[in-house]
Amino acid sequence: MRHGVNMVRDHGSVIVTSSPAGSVGAPGMAAYGASKAAIDQLVRVWALELGPRHIRVNAVLPGNVQSEMMSESTPDVELIRRLTANDTYRPAPEIAPVFHFLVSDASAPLTGSLVGCHDGIPAGFSLEVMARVAADLPAGDEGLQ
Known part of the structure; x- marks a missing residue:
């Protein structure tokens, strides 16, 4: 970011892709969740640092998007x-309008924002779903990575 931001014009917009995993814990996702939480914090700090140049920095937090990563x-x-x-299990093109909005003038007041398009994942999971996720973990690997 330090070097890449010099390529962003003043009054521009930077969009980072993060994940609800940065704020919602899930078994087996410790490293992934921690990395996304770090990205979320960087977005907030970069918004402050780049604000004087009128560069907006926001993150999109898609949820379960049909992708190779999710399939694997x-x-x-x-x-x-x-x-x-x-x-819902969305195809990626349904998330694209969120990115388009964030680079448009319509989103001018937004900076340092984490924009969720995650179909309510941070609202929480049912006990049944969490039990199924935990059952899929290898024995002795309850999220410790």
């Missing part, structure tokens, strides 16, 4: 859907 990490599509508040 959680092949159980039914479980993926049940992790959301509205039983």
